[in-house]
Amino acid sequence: MAAKTENANSWVYRGEGNRCLAVGNSFSNEVYLLTKLRDKVSSHEVCADVKRSVQNEVDFGRCVLRPLIGEKYVPVGKVVCVSKDFLSQIEEKMRKHRSSRRLLEKLDPAGFAVCLPDACSLPKVVGSYGHGPVVCVEVKPKTGFLPRSSTIPVAHHKIRQSVCRYCMQQCLKLHQGKIQERSQYCPLDLFSGTACRMDLAIKALVRNPQNNFKVFRDGHVIYSGDTENHQQPLQDCLTALFTGNDKDSKYALPGDLGTQKIDGLVDRFSELLRQMLVHPLDESESCYGNTTPSTTPECCTESRAKLQQGDSQLGLVPGSVLYNILHAQQLDVLDIEGIYPLYQRLVAHLDAHPEDWDTWCLKGPYDNTQWTVNHNVVKKCIENIDSIESVVALVKAFLVSLTAKDGSVMVAMQRVENGADVTLPVVTDTVGNKYMFNIQVVDTKPKPLHRIQKYFSLNKDIVQAYIQTVGYSSDGTIVKQEASEESVK
Numbered sequence: 001m002a003a004k005t006e007n008a009n010s011w012v013y014r015g016e017g018n019r020c021l022a023v024g025n026s027f028s029n030e031v032y033l034l035t036k037l038r039d040k041v042s043s044h045e046v047c048a049d050v051k052r053s054v055q056n057e058v059d060f061g062r063c064v065l066r067p068l069i070g071e072k073y074v075p076v077g078k079v080v081c082v083s084k085d086f087l088s089q090i091e092e093k094m095r096k097h098r099s100s101r102r103l104l105e106k107l108d109p110a111g112f113a114v115c116l117p118d119a120c121s122l123p124k125v126v127g128s129y130g131h132g133p134v135v136c137v138e139v140k141p142k143t144g145f146l147p148r149s150s151t152i153p154v155a156h157h158k159i160r161q162s163v164c165r166y167c168m169q170q171c172l173k174l175h176q177g178k179i180q181e182r183s184q185y186c187p188l189d190l191f192s193g194t195a196c197r198m199d200l201a202i203k204a205l206v207r208n209p210q211n212n213f214k215v216f217r218d219g220h221v222i223y224s225g226d227t228e229n230h231q232q233p234l235q236d237c238l239t240a241l242f243t244g245n246d247k248d249s250k251y252a253l254p255g256d257l258g259t260q261k262i263d264g265l266v267d268r269f270s271e272l273l274r275q276m277l278v279h280p281l282d283e284s285e286s287c288y289g290n291t292t293p294s295t296t297p298e299c300c301t302e303s304r305a306k307l308q309q310g311d312s313q314l315g316l317v318p319g320s321v322l323y324n325i326l327h328a329q330q331l332d333v334l335d336i337e338g339i340y341p342l343y344q345r346l347v348a349h350l351d352a353h354p355e356d357w358d359t360w361c362l363k364g365p366y367d368n369t370q371w372t373v374n375h376n377v378v379k380k381c382i383e384n385i386d387s388i389e390s391v392v393a394l395v396k397a398f399l400v401s402l403t404a405k406d407g408s409v410m411v412a413m414q415r416v417e418n419g420a421d422v423t424l425p426v427v428t429d430t431v432g433n434k435y436m437f438n439i440q441v442v443d444t445k446p447k448p449l450h451r452i453q454k455y456f457s458l459n460k461d462i463v464q465a466y467i468q469t470v471g472y473s474s475d476g477t478i479v480k481q482e483a484s485e486e487s488v489k
């Protein structure tokens, strides 16, 4: 594959994670996920390995996540080759946008990238119908359910079944200095499908975005946990979105209220985003058989939301992006406490039979039936847990659930004139204006087998940090302490 001759000028910063730096091209509506160097050693000699691993990421998205989350939501990527010159131009150009903690991380000179459709933009064909900026929201919702497994140690039963992982992890992150204050966002509210709880969750994300919420205006990040002084850009962006006018709200289309205060804009925006997140776009036959995801009717103890009478057990609409993500997350049936002993059994087996790494494609490739994971398979394997093949399948299902718990939803939207006949789905806001939108789920990479070890240890730290923060009585109930954040030592 020949390296593409690209000019870094047409590329802009989109985002960055542990594994890659994402840059977008507004002319081609494409994003390149540029692989970062994983260790200090130059990867010249292992170029083929880097290529294989990037191809594995593409195949995992296409063959494992896409059938679970839906083809409408998970785009198919392709591997592209980029020149060293392009990589150094990009490193130079993106320096000012990157978080200071990431600046020492270099791009891998092997020069492979995943090319995906740009989730911040709308398809070019609908461009002429749109008014004002294309606004894209990225939400990293994290785990949306409470574990129900009997494998959770008795001492932690109550706490694990009443407080969600995200809310508990906030205490650990605060203690580690990773965040300044605990977020009031609770994933269980977002995944509840209930309008008022979802609105509460979205507004909490806006107030304290951390790495769970970002807003892009015409492809540029204007609001995130990393941007400072961002209130005004957000206010301008939402005003432009609602008026359908990029420049001046006095040219607002009929039905608009002109420039509003930020709170009013955020209320209106959360209602709009909520409608998009529950819109059923994926009509494909579910590969889950007749299983449905389950939510806990109760709210997480940390949430400010109150359950209203009549709230359903699962308010999410089948085929909506949140429904499908939740269902994939729930391939974790045994919880980390139940999977860990199975993982240990598998590791012991692989020590004795290293050839089985390949037999079971544990490091990929993923484009084969070895990675066909779904709820029916999980159910059968739990009934036959003595067999090592069942253990392998359950561990794989757990790894897939980890990817679904860590992915992000990107929703690109733009105002359309009422009555315009666009091919994209459309929702209407409280004042009767219409917005077309497109949803993509990003970060669909496979998690390595040894991640289970990290997840197991991290889970212990998370529970411990929470217990120390809130206080915990001997009968296993939580005793809330005021100003208790200080108490994690």
Ligand SMILES: O=P(O)(O)O[C@@H]1[C@@H](OP(=O)(O)O)[C@H](OP(=O)(O)O)[C@H](O)[C@H](OP(=O)(O)O)[C@H]1OP(=O)(O)O
Binding pocket: 017, 018, 019, 211, 402, 405, 406, 447, 451, 455, 458
């Ligand atoms: O374990 P978690 O829940 O803290 O998730 C990690 C994320 O932290 P978060 O809590 O979302 O800030 C973490 O996000 P950040 O890099 O901290 O933004 C990564 O997504 C990590 O995955 P990987 O190492 O890139 O494969 C994520 O690790 P795993 O999903 O592999 O556990």
Ligand SMILES: Nc1ncnc2c1ncn2[C@@H]1O[C@H](COP(=O)(O)OP(=O)(O)OP(=O)(O)O)[C@@H](O)[C@H]1O
Binding pocket: 014, 015, 016, 017, 018, 019, 020, 021, 022, 024, 031, 033, 116, 117, 118, 119, 120, 138, 406, 408, 440, 442, 443, 444, 445
């Ligand atoms: N198709 C896309 N279109 C637009 N932006 C994207 C796309 N894919 C990724 N991004 C942006 O790039 C960021 C980093 O991408 P990604 O999450 O895939 O990287 P990562 O290194 O795997 O992250 P993490 O460490 O969180 O797992 C995303 O959070 C998002 O802002």
